[in-house]
Amino acid sequence: MKENAKISNAVIKRLPRYRRYLRELQKKGVDKISSNEFSSLIGYTASQIRQDLKNFGGFGQQGYGYNVNGLYTEISAILGLDKEYKMIVIGAGNLGQAIANYTYYYKAGFVVSGIFEINPRLIGMRINDIQVFDYENLVDFVELNNIDIGIICTTKDNAQEVADRLSFAGVKGIWNFAPVDLEVPSHIALENVHISDSLHSLAYHINKSQHAKEEQENK
Amino acid sequence: MKENAKISNAVIKRLPRYRRYLRELQKKGVDKISSNEFSSLIGYTASQIRQDLKNFGGFGQQGYGYNVNGLYTEISAILGLDKEYKMIVIGAGNLGQAIANYTYYYKAGFVVSGIFEINPRLIGMRINDIQVFDYENLVDFVELNNIDIGIICTTKDNAQEVADRLSFAGVKGIWNFAPVDLEVPSHIALENVHISDSLHSLAYHINKSQHAKEEQENK
Numbered sequence: 001m002k003e004n005a006k007i008s009n010a011v012i013k014r015l016p017r018y019r020r021y022l023r024e025l026q027k028k029g030v031d032k033i034s035s036n037e038f039s040s041l042i043g044y045t046a047s048q049i050r051q052d053l054k055n056f057g058g059f060g061q062q063g064y065g066y067n068v069n070g071l072y073t074e075i076s077a078i079l080g081l082d083k084e085y086k087m088i089v090i091g092a093g094n095l096g097q098a099i100a101n102y103t104y105y106y107k108a109g110f111v112v113s114g115i116f117e118i119n120p121r122l123i124g125m126r127i128n129d130i131q132v133f134d135y136e137n138l139v140d141f142v143e144l145n146n147i148d149i150g151i152i153c154t155t156k157d158n159a160q161e162v163a164d165r166l167s168f169a170g171v172k173g174i175w176n177f178a179p180v181d182l183e184v185p186s187h188i189a190l191e192n193v194h195i196s197d198s199l200h201s202l203a204y205h206i207n208k209s210q211h212a213k214e215e216q217e218n219k
Numbered sequence: 220m221k222e223n224a225k226i227s228n229a230v231i232k233r234l235p236r237y238r239r240y241l242r243e244l245q246k247k248g249v250d251k252i253s254s255n256e257f258s259s260l261i262g263y264t265a266s267q268i269r270q271d272l273k274n275f276g277g278f279g280q281q282g283y284g285y286n287v288n289g290l291y292t293e294i295s296a297i298l299g300l301d302k303e304y305k306m307i308v309i310g311a312g313n314l315g316q317a318i319a320n321y322t323y324y325y326k327a328g329f330v331v332s333g334i335f336e337i338n339p340r341l342i343g344m345r346i347n348d349i350q351v352f353d354y355e356n357l358v359d360f361v362e363l364n365n366i367d368i369g370i371i372c373t374t375k376d377n378a379q380e381v382a383d384r385l386s387f388a389g390v391k392g393i394w395n396f397a398p399v400d401l402e403v404p405s406h407i408a409l410e411n412v413h414i415s416d417s418l419h420s421l422a423y424h425i426n427k428s429q430h431a432k433e434e435q436e437n438k
Contacts, residue, residue, distance in 0.1 A: 013420060015420075016415065020399075020416070081422055094313075097313060097317065101313040102313065102314060102414065148425065172425045172428065173422075175418060181236075189421055189424035189425045189427075189428050191418070191424070198411075200235035200300060204231055206304070206392040
């Protein structure tokens with residue numbers, strides 16, 4: 001893992017996407033791919049790809065291309081996807097249930113061990129075999145079960161309090177879906193999925209596209 | 220809208236976040252904020268903030284700061300959030316239901332008019348007053364109701380076909396939650412929420428943090 005320290009955040013951000021495309025290539029039985037072929041597929045320039053993947057040395061070979069399986073395995077390992085993560089979801093509303101289900105069905109290596117909720121009507125329910133527990137018992141549960149990741153699916157007003165409690169309980173990472181930026185101690189990894197920011201960007205691009213189209217038509 | 224053409228994509232990406240923080244300031248009754256104060260809040264440097272917000276001229280004033288209400292209104296308008304958008308969700312699974320609910324409850328200006336599904340057991344259901352329709356009727360529905368945005372919550376294997384049909388039907392934008400990159404005509408705006416990419420980044424940062432912590436302890 002030592003060489004990872006040198007890999008920039010921008011490259012790390014692109015790794016899941018590289019991995020996703022490599023997985024598709026694997027499924028199609030493709031053994032090797034040149035940076036040019038990869039470029040037309042993934043939409044980065046060939047030189048960007050060569051630059052990015054240089055970090056993982058040895059898989060690109062002049063006139064041969066990248067070894068798809070080797071690169072997939074290497075990137076998976078760099079991302080830590082060769083390990084298993086124990087997760088809990090906080091908030092058993094629609095989003096919490098959706099994320100719990102999504103991870104339950106689709107994400108090998110990421111195991112949801114429980115959902116935590118303050119609403120007494122939901123506590124005790126099971127959602128696809130995952131039990132809904134009382135939020136009051138969160139800290140004990142995290143400690144007893146060595147939970148790695150807390151997934152925050154609460155309202156934005158409760159999210160920071162939940163993040164504080166998860167940090168205190170000792171999770172290693174927080175995956176935040178609440179539309180707010182959280183403060184967590186520096187040793188805890190934090191990843192935000194700001195769904196509404198994405199919707200607002202979409203609104204901007206729709207207006208820009210419409211505007212460009214109208215200009216075109218008025219010419 | 221003419222000046223928008225000059226605003227870079229990177230700035231656009233940051234606008235929803237600026238807007239979110241300005242909204243919080245409004246709620247707290249804050250009228251004005253300096254770039255330095257804003258910097259410590261939002262986490263961008265003061266010079267980055269000045270650079271970004273220069274695009275929206277006139278709201279920053281030397282020795283006074285930004286007018287919170289004015290800037291909020293301006294950014295909202297630039298993003299197109301002073302308009303209403305009609306949306307449909309494709310896929311009535313957990314994620315589709317979660318997104319429909321989320322938008323239904325929280326997003327003024329974004330109206331979900333229907334959910335489309337191929338599973339006959341779900342067609343005809345209502346999810347919070349939003350009806351689940353047969354996917355076969357999607358094109359007619361989009362045309363008749365002037366739908367602006369299609370939200371793809373299907374599996375990745377069906378997502379491209381859905382995107383093609385939405386494009387044909389005449390939506391202006393696609394909000395894609397399927398873990399795949401879609402191809403759409405250039406006049407259609409596309410925004411992806413790649414949830415699993417975000418989870419994989421989190422896994423990377425957890426391992427990096429753990430690694431750094433162990434190194435620290437071994438010193």
